[in-house]
Amino acid sequence: MASDDIAQLADALAKTHVGDGELSYKGLGLKLDDAESVEELVREIEQYQGLRALRLEGNTFGVEAARAIAKALESKDLLQRCYWSDMFTGRLRCEIPTALRSLGSALMSAGARLTELDLSDNAFGPDGVKGIEQLLKSPSCHSLRELRLNNCGMGIGGGKILAEALIDCHRQSLSHGAQFKLRVFIAGRNRLENEGARALAKAFQLMGSLEEVHMPQNGINHKGVMALASAMRHNPELRVLNLNDNTFTKRGTLAMVQALRYLRHVQVINFGDCLVRSEGAIALAAVLREGLPILRELNLSFGEITEAAALVVAQAVLDHPHMEKVDLNGNCLGEEGCEALRETMENMDKGDMLASLSDDEGEPDDEDDDDDEEDDDEVSEDNEDDEEIVKENGVSRKDNSPPKRHSPAEITSFLSCPSVEELLRLGETRTNLVQQIDVSDPHEAADVLLKIASLYGEEPETKTAVLETIDDVLKRLFCGSAIQSYCFLSTLLVMMGLLKGEGKIKKVSLVPGQLLCLEHAVQQHYFSQHHALLLNNFMSKNSDALKSCSAAREKLSSALEKSERRTFRKLCPITTTTLLLTRSSPVRAL
Structure with missing residues (x-):
C-alpha cells in the first residue's frame, strides 16, 4: 500500500468516533483491498476493549481485507451489533460470499452474541x-x-435459503x-x-416474535x-407492517384484513402502491372499526381507490384517538372527491x-377491466399450501368452501327461479332458506338478497313476506364481524353497479323493489349507522344503474x-350541519 494511502487511512481513523462500546468507520469512503490496507483499522479493533458495536458501512472491502478484519474479531466475544451495510461497492459478486464467510466465522469463533446485523445495500x-x-x-x-x-438482490433462491436458516x-x-426472538426484519427491494x-x-409463523416487518x-x-x-397472525406483538409497492388486489387485501383482526399493537400500516382498490379499502375500514x-x-x-371508498376509510379513522397520518394520495378521487375528502376530515x-x-x-375510466389476478383460472393453480392459508385467513373461495347441507327441494326450486308464488308457498320454511346462505361467501349472500328483494310489491302479503325474509337474511349477515358485513355490502354494491369490483361478478338490472327493501333495512336496529354511511357514500353518485329507480332511490x-345525521351528531354535534352541507354534492363512486 502506498505511503500516501496509509497516511489517508490514518487521518480518517483519527476522526473516527470511538466510545460507548462502538467503533465506527462509517461513511469514510475507503477502498480497502488487502491486509496491508487495513493494518491501522485492525489495530484499532484489536486494541478496543469491550467492543460491542462495529460500523464498517460506506467503505469497500476486498476478500483479503475482510479476512484480516475477521482475524481481529476472533477475540471480540462482547460484540453485539454489526453495521455492515454498503461495504462491497465495486467488488466482484463472487468475492462477497467469501468475505462474508470470513467475518461470520470470526464471530462464531469469538462466541459473540449478536443482537443487530445490518447487511443492507450489498448486492x-x-x-x-x-x-x-x-x-x-x-x-x-x-x-x-x-x-x-434491504436491497441485497436476494431473489427467490436467496429468500428460501434465508428462510431455512432462520427456521434452523x-x-x-x-x-x-x-x-430465537427476532423482532425487526427488513428485506425490501430483493x-x-x-x-x-x-x-x-x-x-x-414459527418465530412469532416479530414487531416490525418491512418488505x-x-x-x-x-x-x-x-x-x-397467515404468518402475521402468529406475531401478536407486531407494531409496523410495511409491504409498500407489492400487488395485493382484493384477495390479498382480504387476507391481510383478516390477519389484522388478531393484532392489537399495530401502529403503522404501509400498503401504499399495492393495488388495494376500493373493495380492499372498504374491508380495511371494517377492521379499523373493529380493532387496531x-x-x-x-x-x-x-391503490386505485375511488372517492366513496376513500370516504369510508376516512370516516373509520375518525374514531382512532392515536391516529396521526392517513395517506390516500395518488388514488382515483377526482378534483371534487379530493375536496370532499379534505372537507370531511377538516370538519371533524x-x-x-x-x-x-x-x-x-x-x-x-368506467370501461377499465379489473380482472387481473382474480380470474378463476388462476385459482386452480394454487397449491395445497395456499388452500391452508385461505382457510386460516377466512377468505372465501368456491373451491374450498365446506360442503353445504342438503337444501330442501322447495328452497332449491325457489333459488333457481324466484317468484312471489314460490316465496309465499315456502311459508314458515323461509327460515330454512336463510339457514342455507353461506355467510362466508359475500357473493352468494348478495345474490340471494337481491333475488328476494326483486319480488317486493305493495300487496300486503307479498310485502310482509319479502321484508321479513330480508330482515332474517341481513340479521344473519350482520351478526358476525364487521369485516364480514363490510365485505357483503361491498359485493352488494358491485352487483348493483355502484362500485367497480375485481373478478367476474355479474351485475344485476336493478328494480325499485330492491332499493325499497334496503330503505326498510336501513331503519332497522341490525343495520348500523356505519353500514348506512358506507351505503350512502355510493348511493350519492348519479349512477346510470339507478336511473330506472328514481323514486325508490329518493326514498332510500x-x-x-x-341515519347519517344521527351518526354525525354523536361524533361531533357542532359540525353536523357543516358536514352535511359538504355531502350535498354528488359523491363519485366509480
Missing part, C-alpha cells in the same frame, strides 16, 4: 445469503433481535434454552416474489401476500391528519341521510 444475491447462512444458524444469532437485508436458528435455539415470500412466511418492492402478488398474512386501537399511520396511497377537526392529495389520478337516500 450479493443468493450466493451472498449462502455467505451468512452458517452465521445465521449458529448460536451467535440465537440472540439476534434485528436483521436488516429457531430450532437450534430451543435446544440451547435461548429461544425480488423475493411469491416463492420467497412463502418461504419466509413459514419462518415468521417493500419485492414483486409479491396476492398468493405471497396471503402467505405473509393504537394505529398511528395508515398508508393506502396509489382532523384536517392535519390527511397527507397531500397532489398526485391524485383523477376519476377512473332520505333514509340513509337521516
Whole structure:
C-alpha cells in the first residue's frame, strides 16, 4: 500500500468516533483491498476493549481485507451489533460470499452474541445469503433481535435459503434454552416474489416474535401476500407492517384484513402502491372499526381507490384517538372527491391528519377491466399450501368452501327461479332458506338478497313476506364481524353497479323493489349507522344503474341521510350541519 494511502487511512481513523462500546468507520469512503490496507483499522479493533458495536458501512472491502478484519474479531466475544451495510461497492459478486464467510466465522469463533446485523445495500444475491447462512444458524444469532437485508438482490433462491436458516436458528435455539426472538426484519427491494415470500412466511409463523416487518418492492402478488398474512397472525406483538409497492388486489387485501383482526399493537400500516382498490379499502375500514386501537399511520396511497371508498376509510379513522397520518394520495378521487375528502376530515377537526392529495389520478375510466389476478383460472393453480392459508385467513373461495347441507327441494326450486308464488308457498320454511346462505361467501349472500328483494310489491302479503325474509337474511349477515358485513355490502354494491369490483361478478338490472327493501333495512336496529354511511357514500353518485329507480332511490337516500345525521351528531354535534352541507354534492363512486 502506498505511503500516501496509509497516511489517508490514518487521518480518517483519527476522526473516527470511538466510545460507548462502538467503533465506527462509517461513511469514510475507503477502498480497502488487502491486509496491508487495513493494518491501522485492525489495530484499532484489536486494541478496543469491550467492543460491542462495529460500523464498517460506506467503505469497500476486498476478500483479503475482510479476512484480516475477521482475524481481529476472533477475540471480540462482547460484540453485539454489526453495521455492515454498503461495504462491497465495486467488488466482484463472487468475492462477497467469501468475505462474508470470513467475518461470520470470526464471530462464531469469538462466541459473540449478536443482537443487530445490518447487511443492507450489498448486492450479493443468493450466493451472498449462502455467505451468512452458517452465521445465521449458529448460536451467535440465537440472540439476534434485528436483521436488516434491504436491497441485497436476494431473489427467490436467496429468500428460501434465508428462510431455512432462520427456521434452523429457531430450532437450534430451543435446544440451547435461548429461544430465537427476532423482532425487526427488513428485506425490501430483493425480488423475493411469491416463492420467497412463502418461504419466509413459514419462518415468521414459527418465530412469532416479530414487531416490525418491512418488505417493500419485492414483486409479491396476492398468493405471497396471503402467505405473509397467515404468518402475521402468529406475531401478536407486531407494531409496523410495511409491504409498500407489492400487488395485493382484493384477495390479498382480504387476507391481510383478516390477519389484522388478531393484532392489537399495530401502529403503522404501509400498503401504499399495492393495488388495494376500493373493495380492499372498504374491508380495511371494517377492521379499523373493529380493532387496531393504537394505529398511528395508515398508508393506502396509489391503490386505485375511488372517492366513496376513500370516504369510508376516512370516516373509520375518525374514531382512532392515536391516529396521526392517513395517506390516500395518488388514488382515483377526482378534483371534487379530493375536496370532499379534505372537507370531511377538516370538519371533524382532523384536517392535519390527511397527507397531500397532489398526485391524485383523477376519476377512473368506467370501461377499465379489473380482472387481473382474480380470474378463476388462476385459482386452480394454487397449491395445497395456499388452500391452508385461505382457510386460516377466512377468505372465501368456491373451491374450498365446506360442503353445504342438503337444501330442501322447495328452497332449491325457489333459488333457481324466484317468484312471489314460490316465496309465499315456502311459508314458515323461509327460515330454512336463510339457514342455507353461506355467510362466508359475500357473493352468494348478495345474490340471494337481491333475488328476494326483486319480488317486493305493495300487496300486503307479498310485502310482509319479502321484508321479513330480508330482515332474517341481513340479521344473519350482520351478526358476525364487521369485516364480514363490510365485505357483503361491498359485493352488494358491485352487483348493483355502484362500485367497480375485481373478478367476474355479474351485475344485476336493478328494480325499485330492491332499493325499497334496503330503505326498510336501513331503519332497522341490525343495520348500523356505519353500514348506512358506507351505503350512502355510493348511493350519492348519479349512477346510470339507478336511473330506472328514481323514486325508490329518493326514498332510500332520505333514509340513509337521516341515519347519517344521527351518526354525525354523536361524533361531533357542532359540525353536523357543516358536514352535511359538504355531502350535498354528488359523491363519485366509480
